[in-house]
Amino acid sequence: MAIENVLIRDEQAADIPVISQVTIAAFATMEISNQTEQFVIEALRAAKALAVSLVAEVDGRVVGHIAFSPVSMSDGTTHWYGLGPVSVHPDFQRRGIGKALIREGLSRLKKLNARGCCLVGHPQYYRQFGFENADGLIYEGVPGKFFFVLSFNGRIPSGKVIFHDAFHATG
Numbered sequence: 678m679a680i681e682n683v684l685i686r687d688e689q690a691a692d693i694p695v696i697s698q699v700t701i702a703a704f705a706t707m708e709i710s711n712q713t714e715q716f717v718i719e720a721l722r723a724a725k726a727l728a729v730s731l732v733a734e735v736d737g738r739v740v741g742h743i744a745f746s747p748v749s750m751s752d753g754t755t756h757w758y759g760l761g762p763v764s765v766h767p768d769f770q771r772r773g774i775g776k777a778l779i780r781e782g783l784s785r786l787k788k789l790n791a792r793g794c795c796l797v798g799h800p801q802y803y804r805q806f807g808f809e810n811a812d813g814l815i816y817e818g819v820p821g822k823f824f825f826v827l828s829f830n831g832r833i834p835s836g837k838v839i840f841h842d843a844f845h846a847t848g
Contacts, residue, residue, distance in 0.1 A: 680772045684734040685781040688742070688786060691731050693722070695739040696764075703764035713847050714762040720843030721746050728758055729785045733774045734766070737744070741765040743778040743798055745786055746843070748795060750814075751836030758786055759840045760796040779806055793828040 688696060697715040704710040721727050726746045733741030743763040750757060760782065765774045783806065789791055797805065797819050800810075808825035813835040816824045826833055 680735055680769065680774060681776055682735060683777055685731055685777055686735065687735065688732050689732040692739050692742075696732065696742045699739060699742055699766045700762060700764040702766050703770075704762070705711075705767075711847075714764065715845050716846040716848050717762060718742070718744055720846035721841060724841065724843055726841050726843060727765040729782050731778055731782055731785070733769075733778050735774075741774045741778050743782045744842065745782055745794070746841045748841070749839040750834040751839070752834050754792065754832075754834035756790060757834065757838070758791050758794050759838075759844075760794050761798070772784040776805075787829055792830050793826060793833070795824070795826045797823050798825060799823075816840070 698713040700718060701712070704712055704714050721744060728746055728747055729745040731743050732739045736809060741764060742758070745758045745760055748757050748759045760779070763775055763778055783794060796808065797816060800822050803825045806827065810821055810824065810828045811826040811833050814826060814833055815821065816838050
């Protein structure tokens with residue numbers, strides 16, 4: 678059942694502790710997670726590398742978060758971003774909040790003149806937003822079926838993508 682009164686907005690300083698709590702709860706039972714996503718967000722914020730950081734609010738309560746940060750491409754292509762982590766509190770999952778965060782985040786990236794976005798995620802989920810696996814662009818250590826790109830200008834870089842060092846944060 679979708680929630681109709683979801684407000685998607687920029688994160689504010691007062692949201693930071695709640696973002697961590699929501700992220701921890703969202704990833705607590707995910708087998709593919711090392712449960713370090715909250716540290717990644719904190720490290721991205723500390724490095725001033727959060728290009729877009731949005732929260733989802735329901736009845737005044739922050740229940741979701743999404744982060745976008747610049748990535749580097751080995752072929753020199755610029756203005757590409759990585760999506761992630763995206764978190765929705767378990768009590769609010771499967772109700773359209775994650776989709777709303779992703780759609781608004783991608784819209785904000787386009788307003789920043791981004792050329793595209795990439796992510797590591799579930800193969801079935803991200804295709805609905807136009808993400809696809811890309812021949813010729815890899816993220817080392819991740820099987821191609823889990824690495825997705827969405828070009829905003831029809832061109833996909835080649836070589837390797839490098840996410841911000843914050844993605845190695847562990848605590």
